[in-house]
Amino acid sequence: MASQVSAIISLYRGERYLPRFLENIAQQTWFDHIEFVIDHNSPSDVEMGLIKEFQSNYPGRLKHLIRQNVVPYGASWNRCIRESSADIVTIWNVDDLRTPESVEVQAAPILSGEADLVFGDHLVVPHQGETQGRRKWLTSVDRSVYTKYFCFGPFFMFRRSLCDKAGFADEQMLSSADFDLAVRLAHHGKIRPIEVVLGYYLNEGKGLSTKASSRRKVEDTVIGLRYGNLDRLYYHKLHLALKYDVNRIRYEDRWHEVSEFIPDHGREATKRALRSLPYAPLSYLAMEAYEGRATNK
Numbered sequence: 001m002a003s004q005v006s007a008i009i010s011l012y013r014g015e016r017y018l019p020r021f022l023e024n025i026a027q028q029t030w031f032d033h034i035e036f037v038i039d040h041n042s043p044s045d046v047e048m049g050l051i052k053e054f055q056s057n058y059p060g061r062l063k064h065l066i067r068q069n070v071v072p073y074g075a076s077w078n079r080c081i082r083e084s085s086a087d088i089v090t091i092w093n094v095d096d097l098r099t100p101e102s103v104e105v106q107a108a109p110i111l112s113g114e115a116d117l118v119f120g121d122h123l124v125v126p127h128q129g130e131t132q133g134r135r136k137w138l139t140s141v142d143r144s145v146y147t148k149y150f151c152f153g154p155f156f157m158f159r160r161s162l163c164d165k166a167g168f169a170d171e172q173m174l175s176s177a178d179f180d181l182a183v184r185l186a187h188h189g190k191i192r193p194i195e196v197v198l199g200y201y202l203n204e205g206k207g208l209s210t211k212a213s214s215r216r217k218v219e220d221t222v223i224g225l226r227y228g229n230l231d232r233l234y235y236h237k238l239h240l241a242l243k244y245d246v247n248r249i250r251y252e253d254r255w256h257e258v259s260e261f262i263p264d265h266g267r268e269a270t271k272r273a274l275r276s277l278p279y280a281p282l283s284y285l286a287m288e289a290y291e292g293r294a295t296n297k
Contacts, residue, residue, distance in 0.1 A: 002085075002086075003086045004030075004033045004034075004086055004087070004088060004111065005033060005034050005086050005088045005090055005103055005107050005157070006036075006080070006081075006086040006088070006090070006160075007025070007034055007036050007090050007091075007092045007103070008037050008039075008077050008081055008089055008090070008091060008092065009036065009037065009038045009039070009080065009093070009094060010038075010039050010041070010076030010080070010093070010094075011038050011039065011040045011041065011043075012040075012041035012042060012070055012073075013042075013044075014094040014095070015044060015047055015050075016095075016128075017094050017095040017128055017202075018047055018050050018051075020128055020129055021094045021095070021097065022050060022054045024098060025092075025098075026054075026057075026058060027100050028098070028102070028104070029100050029103075029104050030101075030103045030104040031061070032061075033103075033104075033107075034103055035061070035062075035063060035084065035085055036061060036062045036063065036092075037062075037063045037080040037083055037084050038051070038063070038064050038065060038080070039065045039076035039077075039079045039080050040064060040065060040067070041067055041069070041070045041076065042068060043066060051064055063083060063084075065079060072173065072174050072177065073169075073174075074168075074251075075169070075251070077168075077169045077177070077181075078168045078169050078171065078251050078252075081160060081163060081168065086160070087159060087160055087161070088110050088158070088159060089157070089160050090155065090156070090157035090158075091154060091155060091156055091157075091178065092155065093154060095128055095202045096155070096199055096200060096201050096202055097129070097200045097202075098155060098199035098200075099196075099197060099199055102155065102198045102199055105120075105194060105196060106118045106119075106120070106155075106194065107157065109192045110157065110158075114190070114192060115189075115190045115191065115192030116159045116162055116188070116189030116190045116191070117156060117157070117158040117185055117189055117190070117191045117192070118156070118157045118158070118191075118192045118193075118194060119138060119151070119152040119155065119156040119157070119193055119194075119198075120138070120139060120155065120194045120197065120198040121136055121137055121138055121139055121153070121195065121196065121197050122135075122138075122154060122155060122197060122198055123197055123199075123201065124200075125200045125201065125203070126202075126203065126204055127204065128200075128202050130200065131200060133200065136201070138153050139193035139195045141193075143191070146182075146183075146191060147183050147187060147227065148227070148229050149232075150176075150182055150183075151182070151186075152182045152186075153198075154178075154199070156182065158185055158189070162188050162189050165187075165189075165261065166184040166185045166188050166261050167181075167184055167260065168181070168251045168252070169251065170249040170250060170251065171250045172244055172250045173215075173219050174215050174219070175215045175216040175218075176215075176216055176219035176220055176222070179219075179220065179223055180219075180222075180223050180226070180249075183227060184261050184262065187262055187263070215240075217234040217237050218237045218241050219241070219244070221234045221237045221238060221240075222244045225241060225246045226246050226247065227269055227272065228268065228269030228271070228276065229272055229276055230276045230280045231276040231279040231280045231282075232283065232287075233280065233284065234284065234288075249261075
């Protein structure tokens with residue numbers, strides 16, 4: 001049976017999470033319709049053993065791509081998208097778990113032609129395998145900010161053909177490539193939020209965007225500059241953000257102008273910058289206060 005959805009997965013040092021993750025993907029109600037594409041960075045013997053066992057138990061469901069070096073997760077995602085065979089792709093991180101019906105309920109609006117990108121809510125949990133946590137109500141966010149905030153969460157799903165217009169993940173980013181890709185995807189196609197919990201996002205303070213050494217604030221500032229959202233900058237990180245190429249995106253071993261993917265990008269970014277500038281100081285203080293409170297909980 002041809003796969004209708006390809007789940008793209010970047011894997012590096014996943015021994016702790018891989019057993020439960022592999023168990024979780026086999027529990028999907030749509031398991032027989034899903035192709036699981038893993039880009040495996042510097043695999044360990046334990047990881048290889050777990051994957052080979054899964055492939056033996058479920059032949060043909062998992063496409064295992066191996067690279068001996070380690071690359072940013074955006075580069076892994078790009079490789080997975082290029083190697084996927086389904087017309088629909090969905091994000092899935094190895095430390096996050098989905099509800100059993102997650103992929104099935106997301107795919108329905110895309111297959112029917114109602115949507116090109118679908119996302120839902122999720123629960124934030126402190127340990128993999130837990131099912132009680134703080135709900136992130138992403139589906140309540142106003143549509144007008146889809147190109148400003150990262151609204152789609154860790155489980156969003158989209159037509160692969162959107163990348164022809166929006167481009168691929170920016171491989172110069174280490175922590176916020178998903179945010180940047182989501183902003184560009186939001187400029188193209190129909191977006192459908194579905195008010196259900198799709199899964200459980202692990203936050204134990206060790207992830208690429210949650211650990212103490214994360215570059216998330218720096219890269220979120222790059223994204224704010226890139227799209228003219230001056231009220232979304234961490235100004236104390238500005239000197240580090242300017243070391244990135246703000247106006248170009250890197251993938252396929254070359255640089256691409258942002259204007260390739262966003263119609264009238266220069267003019268629209270300037271308009272946004274002028275509108276958002278008066279709110280920048282207050283927004284910066286509010287973001288810092290919110291994150292400080294979250295850290296101290």
